[in-house]
Amino acid sequence: MLLLIVLIRIALSIVFSVAAITKLLDQEGTREAVQNFGAPRASAPAVAIILPFVELAIALGLLFSHGG
Numbered sequence: 001m002l003l004l005i006v007l008i009r010i011a012l013s014i015v016f017s018v019a020a021i022t023k024l025l026d027q028e029g030t031r032e033a034v035q036n037f038g039a040p041r042a043s044a045p046a047v048a049i050i051l052p053f054v055e056l057a058i059a060l061g062l063l064f065s066h067g068g
Contacts, residue, residue: 009062012059013059016055016056016059019052020051020055020056021052023052024052027049030048030051031044034048
């Protein structure tokens with residue numbers, strides 16, 4: 001059971017990392033996507049910059065935390 005949890009955490013970490021990297025590489029597309037999700041036009045650039053770093057933090061948290 002522990003092995004399954006570790007594998008799931010690794011898989012989720014990869015998903016969040018890839019999502020963050022693609023957002024960082026395509027900031028214009030990320031801003032557009034953020035606006036399409038309903039964020040106000042004025043805050044979309046800030047959200048587009050912050051969101052990938054939040055995703056990277058989640059990815060690292062999945063890898064380097066213990067479920068105890």
